[in-house]
Amino acid sequence: MKKQGKFIEMSREEFFKWLMDLKVSRKITHIQEHHTYRPNYGDCKKHSNLELVENISKYHKKLGWSCIGQHITTFPDGKIVIGERSFDDDPAGIKGHNAGGICIENLGFFDKGQDVMTEEHKKTIIFVTAALHFKFNLPVNTNTCVYHAWFANKTCPGTNFFGGNTKSDAQKYFYPLVEKQIAEFKGAKTISKPASAPATKKESKKGVKVICSSLWTYNSANWDDKAVIVHKGEVFTIISDKIKVGGGYMYRLKSGLYITANPKYVEVINL
Ligand SMILES: [Zn+2]
Structure with a gap:
């Protein structure tokens, strides 16, 4: 630069x-x-x-x-x-x-x-x-x-x-x-990463739907580790319960990325 x-x-x-x-x-x-x-x-x-x-x-x-x-x-x-x-x-x-x-x-x-x-x-x-x-x-x-x-x-x-x-x-x-x-x-946002959860564990059939205009996802459970932007209406499968990260919460996605669990930005839905 x-x-x-x-x-x-x-x-x-x-x-x-x-x-x-x-x-x-x-x-x-x-x-x-x-x-x-x-x-x-x-x-x-x-x-x-x-x-x-x-x-x-x-x-x-x-x-x-x-x-x-x-x-x-x-x-x-x-x-x-x-x-x-x-x-x-x-x-x-x-x-x-x-x-x-x-x-x-x-x-x-x-x-x-x-x-x-x-x-x-x-x-x-x-x-x-x-x-x-x-x-x-x-x-x-x-x-x-x-x-x-x-x-x-x-x-x-x-x-x-x-x-x-x-x-x-x-x-x-x-x-x-x-x-x-x-x-x-x-x-870039569907690049799969090895899931750390045991393979035998039954995956949750829940998803999150983005309800704000756009939103960051994260490479790890860290608010500074930004990955890609997702947009309103997009749905992602979640494979974890809420994870506490700093002052907030995240979900881990099937893709390996993380997303905020804040209900102001995402809605949990049954898939
Ligand atoms: Zn011109």
Whole structure:
């Protein structure tokens, strides 16, 4: 992780952890995909990622904006920069369509015949988009994952952005990659761990249902050992009675993870 002024550069893994811990009170309805057009790949040879973002910020302020327009900038080396624009503020990304948006500026000029997106950059764009959909519990469709070109007379995020910039290109080429990554994030919470309970012990046929909007699970009976976030309505099998942890209680789940037993957040149900 690198810091410069109000901006922080992160790897994909650092970004995921940072995002999952972030509290956002604004209602998020969609994710915006853009390319910067300028600066583009050639500028990355002359400037660091953080310098480029500082320059974009200066340019946006010259336009009279309060701060940088986007929430997130992605780079050819796979790095991600956040900062200055709060996730609790709408972006300045798509004129007339910013309410509830998260704006991703992918650094480059992705029209046909221009910058050729690196493999690391592709991975990061898919990863960041999927992480946002996962965090805000958004399905992936043409209302929730939008390209700038659909709202303006622009090619942004580029006529060659993951095979094209139309709605059908997005559905055909980009969304399946995002969906696959989301499934991998979700899979992380079903990784089974060896249960310490004797195999002969009859497992409880009880479950917990998440009744708040989202909630952490834990790798061990320790409030600091956060694992993955689960969402309202999801049900998990529990295989223990309440376990006292610090000032509260947890249940152990069949997956090996732990979850709060607080009835404010979960409801015990018969499976
Ligand atoms: Zn754009």
